[in-house]
Amino acid sequence: MPDELFEKLSNAVVEGDKETAVDLAHQALEQGADPLSCINEGLVKGIQKVGVLFNDGEYYLPQLIIGAEAMKVAMAILEPELDSTQEREVIGRVVIGTVEGDMHEIGKSLVGTMLAANGFEVTDIGVNKSSEEFIAAIKDADADIVGASALLTTTMLYQKMLIEALEQAGLRERVKVMVGGAPVTERYANEIGADGYAEDAISAVDLAFRLIDPST
Numbered sequence: 335m336p337d338e339l340f341e342k343l344s345n346a347v348v349e350g351d352k353e354t355a356v357d358l359a360h361q362a363l364e365q366g367a368d369p370l371s372c373i374n375e376g377l378v379k380g381i382q383k384v385g386v387l388f389n390d391g392e393y394y395l396p397q398l399i400i401g402a403e404a405m406k407v408a409m410a411i412l413e414p415e416l417d418s419t420q421e422r423e424v425i426g427r428v429v430i431g432t433v434e435g436d437m438h439e440i441g442k443s444l445v446g447t448m449l450a451a452n453g454f455e456v457t458d459i460g461v462n463k464s465s466e467e468f469i470a471a472i473k474d475a476d477a478d479i480v481g482a483s484a485l486l487t488t489t490m491l492y493q494k495m496l497i498e499a500l501e502q503a504g505l506r507e508r509v510k511v512m513v514g515g516a517p518v519t520e521r522y523a524n525e526i527g528a529d530g531y532a533e534d535a536i537s538a539v540d541l542a543f544r545l546i547d548p549s550t
């Protein structure tokens with residue numbers, strides 16, 4: 335029975351079916367299923383499959399978004415039920431946000447959700463965040479990685495300013511910086527001294543793994 339339930343949860347994410355994902359998460363808890371296994375064997379498998387389909391060109395952004403959303407709503411039901419003794423192994427702590435002056439949140443949230451789905455502890459500080467707000471969150475979360483998203487050519491500059499602010503705050507050695515967003519390029523990331531650039535949410539997860547452990 336649990337195997338069947340896990341498969342259904344996985345399928346709900348693959349199909350981006352939020353309603354079914356929510357129903358199944360409730361059903362799982364009612365039936366006494368282990369919430370951690372529901373996440374790892376159901377939702378994570380589903381979002382990984384979505385990632386593969388996206389990489390293979392069978393899925394496009396909309397499917398990636400609705401898959402991540404279906405995962406997010408089911409996670410919101412299952413996560414509070416996890417015993418403190420069975421917390422998932424945390425790969426690393428990430429603070430993510432959209433930079434100052436920029437209200438675009440969809441891509442940033444998708445990256446955050448995908449990182450969380452892959453075992454990172456993610457603090458999403460939202461949009462239009464100043465360097466000071468990023469820095470306060472990095473300190474609060476004791477973050478290993480900070481992710482700055484920018485969707486406007488006019489706000490990309492704030493990714494550079496964040497790196498400068500981290501240097502001034504003496505945090506640059508302690509925290510890896512990853513940047514992304516539609517106008518951002520690998521070249522720009524190198525120019526401003528970021529540790530990495532990711533084009534999309536799937537490569538952001540790969541990058542985060544590499545930033546935590548360069549041998550992966």
Ligand code: B1M
Pocket residue numbers: 395399430435436437438439440441442444445480481482483484485486487488512513514515516517531532533534535536538
């Ligand atoms: Co705006 N907008 N927008 N917008 N908007 C763009 C970005 C634009 C390209 C549209 C256009 O003109 N073709 C253009 C920017 C032009 C430029 O600067 N070169 C633009 C503009 C001009 C504006 C306004 C100035 C419009 C106006 O008011 N005159 C205004 C600015 C407001 C502000 O921020 N101050 C504005 C407002 C808005 C809305 C609020 C209406 C809305 C955002 C709603 C929301 O987020 N809640 C909006 C939208 C929806 C878009 C488009 C249409 C779609 C953006 C999106 O969500 N894409 C966008 C056009 C486009 O991108 N084609 C556009 C889907 C999302 C999944 O992709 O965000 O790229 P994306 O994220 C990807 C990758 O980039 C990457 O992974 C994600 C997933 O694969 N990624 C990262 C993103 N962040 C990452 C971080 C990482 C790693 C990877 O590490 C940390």
